[in-house]
Amino acid sequence: MQQHGELVVVGCGIQLGRHVSERAVSEIMEADALFVLSDAAAFDWIAGQRPDAIGLTDCYDDGTDRRETYRQMTAMIVDSVRAGQRVCAVFYGHPGVFAQVPHAAIEQVRCEGFRARMEPGISAEACLYADLGLDPGTRGVQSIEATRLLAYRHRLDPTALVLLWQVALAGNLACIGFEPDPERLQVLVDKLSQWYRPDTPVILYEAAQLPIEEFRADWMILADLPTARYKEYTTLVIPPAREVERDEHWIARLEALD
Ligand SMILES: C[S@@+](CC[C@H](N)C(=O)[O-])C[C@H]1O[C@@H](n2cnc3c(N)ncnc32)[C@H](O)[C@@H]1O
Known part of the structure; x- marks a missing residue:
C-alpha cells in the first residue's frame, strides 16, 4: 500500500x-x-x-x-x-x-x-566537457572512483578518455579524513603505470563553484601527481593516450552485409 x-x-x-x-x-x-x-x-x-x-x-x-x-x-x-x-x-x-x-x-x-x-542536475562531469572541450563521444569515456580503481581489478582503456573521481582521497581505504596523502597518490601512479607512461599528460580539473571563479585545468605529467595540489573536489582527467585500432574483423562482417 x-x-x-x-x-x-x-x-x-x-x-x-x-x-x-x-x-x-x-x-x-x-x-x-x-x-x-x-x-x-x-x-x-x-x-x-x-x-x-x-x-x-x-x-x-x-x-x-x-x-x-x-x-x-x-x-x-x-x-x-x-x-x-x-x-x-x-x-x-x-x-x-x-x-x-x-x-x-x-x-x-x-x-x-x-x-x-x-530529478537530474548538472554534474562535475557535464561541466568538464564544457570547460575542457572534450567530447565523450569521440573516444568513449571511463569514469571511476580513484580508490575503487586501486582496490579492484578494473581495467582502464588508455585509448579512451578516463576520469578518476575523488582523486584527492585516492587510497584512503578507511574512508576517514579528507587530506590527500602523497604516498597513496604514488600507489595510484604505480597502478596507472600498467596502462600509462610516467610522462603521460594529465589534467587536474576543478569546475568553478562560484560565478566569479574560473575553472582549474592544470596540465602536468602523471609522475607529478603525488606532489600536486588538490581540493576535495578535484577530478583527474587522463586524455586518450594511445591511438585506437580499427577492428577489421567486425568491419568486414558489416561490409559483407552491404
Ligand atoms: C561524491 S562525488 C559527487 C559528484 C557530484 N554528485 C556530481 O554530480 O558532480 C565528489 C567528486 O566529484 C567530483 N567533483 C565534485 N565537484 C567538482 C568540481 N567542482 N570540479 C571537479 N570535480 C568535481 C570530484 O571528483 C569529487 O571528488
Missing part, C-alpha cells in the same frame, strides 16, 4: 544559482522538509529561500568513517519521509552521480512503500 510521505531528490548543479533547474527550485520551495548537501555558498543561497533547510554537511567529521556518515544522512532523510512529510533532499551536482546517499534513501523509502524519485 502507498504510504503518506514522499521523497524527491534534486541536484543543484555545481555553480551556485546558475545550474539549478526550475523543477528543482519548485521542489525546494514546496517541500515540508528540506535537506541539503552542498558547498557553503550554495547552502546559504538555498537557506535564503528556505530558512528551515537542514544542512547535511554538519554530519561530516574528520574522525568518522564516511560510510557511517552516509548512513546517518540516509537515516535523517528516511525518518522524515516515515513521519509523513513531503521531503526534498538537495545534493550538489547531479544527485545520482557518484553519490551514495541519494540512491540509498530512494531505495529505502521505496522498499517501505513510499513514493520516491530523482
Whole structure:
C-alpha cells in the first residue's frame, strides 16, 4: 500500500544559482522538509529561500568513517519521509552521480512503500566537457572512483578518455579524513603505470563553484601527481593516450552485409 510521505531528490548543479533547474527550485520551495548537501555558498543561497533547510554537511567529521556518515544522512532523510512529510533532499551536482546517499534513501523509502524519485542536475562531469572541450563521444569515456580503481581489478582503456573521481582521497581505504596523502597518490601512479607512461599528460580539473571563479585545468605529467595540489573536489582527467585500432574483423562482417 502507498504510504503518506514522499521523497524527491534534486541536484543543484555545481555553480551556485546558475545550474539549478526550475523543477528543482519548485521542489525546494514546496517541500515540508528540506535537506541539503552542498558547498557553503550554495547552502546559504538555498537557506535564503528556505530558512528551515537542514544542512547535511554538519554530519561530516574528520574522525568518522564516511560510510557511517552516509548512513546517518540516509537515516535523517528516511525518518522524515516515515513521519509523513513531503521531503526534498538537495545534493550538489547531479544527485545520482557518484553519490551514495541519494540512491540509498530512494531505495529505502521505496522498499517501505513510499513514493520516491530523482530529478537530474548538472554534474562535475557535464561541466568538464564544457570547460575542457572534450567530447565523450569521440573516444568513449571511463569514469571511476580513484580508490575503487586501486582496490579492484578494473581495467582502464588508455585509448579512451578516463576520469578518476575523488582523486584527492585516492587510497584512503578507511574512508576517514579528507587530506590527500602523497604516498597513496604514488600507489595510484604505480597502478596507472600498467596502462600509462610516467610522462603521460594529465589534467587536474576543478569546475568553478562560484560565478566569479574560473575553472582549474592544470596540465602536468602523471609522475607529478603525488606532489600536486588538490581540493576535495578535484577530478583527474587522463586524455586518450594511445591511438585506437580499427577492428577489421567486425568491419568486414558489416561490409559483407552491404
Ligand atoms: C561524491 S562525488 C559527487 C559528484 C557530484 N554528485 C556530481 O554530480 O558532480 C565528489 C567528486 O566529484 C567530483 N567533483 C565534485 N565537484 C567538482 C568540481 N567542482 N570540479 C571537479 N570535480 C568535481 C570530484 O571528483 C569529487 O571528488
